[in-house]
Amino acid sequence: MTLLERDPDDMIQVLDEDGTVVGDVPDLDDEEFVEMYRYMKLARHFDERAVSLQRQGRMGTYPPLSGQEGAQVGSALALAEDDWIVPSYREHGAALVRGLPLEGTLLYWMGHEEGNNTPEGTNIFPVAVPIASQIPHATGAAWAKKLRGNDDAVLCYFGDGATSEGDFHEGLNFAGVFDTPNVFFCNNNQWAISVPRERQTKSETLAQKADAYGFTGVQVDGMDPLAVYKTTQAALEKARDPDEGQLRPTMIEAVQYRFGAHTTADDPTVYRDEEEVERWKAKDPIPRLEAYLRAEGIMDDERHAEIEESVKTQVADAIDAAESVPRPDPREMFDNVYAETTANLEEQYEEFAAVREKYGDEAFLED
Structure with a gap:
């Protein structure tokens, strides 16, 4: 039985919560393991600093990713050079792996x-x-690649809440019918803002939803970066070159948890208790991978300290670079919505300009 030939409720795992090997370790060399660990540490430190920037009024609303580094970094490292990713709004770690500078993510927010x-x-x-609007786009992009004969895949990220949207059904149904080279990666972090996973569906797993569309769905421990890497790699390979009788698409449900708020405008203490958070923090992907690397002699105190220092420097430099760029003119929010500015947008801008002239830019700042 191959990695993808299993029941959707049979979760794929390589490392347990203590970092002990319980499955087949992917074929990576020592430097590749360290690279995975460094990306995860970088994403975590960036996330902490970004939340701090927002709290200080130096950045707008921001969606934290802490707890989801294993799923993002593990999946993105499995991509081939010509593959594409279609993110939602929380994939800062995956975008970093693909080459998006940290200052670019900061500038966006x-x-x-x-x-x-x-x-x-x-x-x-x-x-x-x-929510879920990117899924049909990812399916369309993959279909275009298939029609052109391109040998690459499209990896689309979305959350558990997206599975309740019509765009999810339309995108995956089309992918199944037209056999597109897609990997649909569901970051099941247990909460769609304040709506828990059990309020999304009565299905036992989200992965089994792929059955309705005629292709494979698998569930992976999303806080085990090695399991995520292996699973995504297998799905991408199938998307590019399926075995006879197999459809190209795969849906991966990465079971994980977001340690912080949905966004910095959210207060998760209102709808979840601290005991739940602490229970999931015991599964933290970063110390889990570190424990494995130390046990294998790949990581020691000196190398760990070197990574810690380089990560702090890289994030600090990115913040300096982003904050050196002049603040955008609020007028820009009305540009590039459509190819040409519509009369409705122009009317909205005029209303905005009148308020701005009367009260100044402070009228538009967040509380």
Whole structure:
């Protein structure tokens, strides 16, 4: 039985919560293991600093990713150079792995349109804030690649709440019918803002929803970066070159948890208790991978200290670079919505300009 030939409720795992090997370790060399660990540490420290920036009024609303580094980094490292990712709004770690500079992510959440300008060759779609709206786009992009004969895949990220949206059904149904080279990666972090997983569906797993669309769905421990890497790698390979009788698409449900708020505008203490959070923090992907690397002699105190220092420096430099860019003119929020500005948008801008002239920019700042 291959990795993807299993029941959707049979969770794939390589490392247990203590970092002990319980499955087949992926074929990576020592430096690749360390690279995975460093990306996860970098994403975590960046996340902590970004939340702090928002609290200080130096950045707008921001969606934290802490707890989800294993799923993001593990999946993104499995991509081939020509593959594409289609993110939602929380995939800062995955975008980092694909080559998006940290200052680009900061600029986006600071309100700069430049933050949507991904470097050539990174193969990243723009951030999608509306829930599930990116899924049909990912399916369409993959279908176009198939029609053109391109040998690459499209990895689409979304949360558990997206599975309740019509765009989820339409995108996956089309992918199944037209056999597109897609990997649909569901970050099941247990909460869609304040709506718990059990209020989304009566299905035993989210992965089994793929059955309705005629292709494979698998469930992986999303806080085990090695399991995520192996599972995503297998799904991407199938998307590019399926075995006879197999459909290209795969849905991966990565079971995980967001340690912090849905966004910095959210207060998770209102709808979940601290005991639940602490129970999931025991599964933290970073110390789990570190324990494995130390047990294998790949990581020692000296190397750990070196990574800690380099991560802090890289994030600090990114913040300096982002904050050196002049604040955007609020007028820019009305630009690039459509190819040409509509009469309705122009009317909204005139109303905005009148308020701005009367009260100043302070009228538009967050409380």
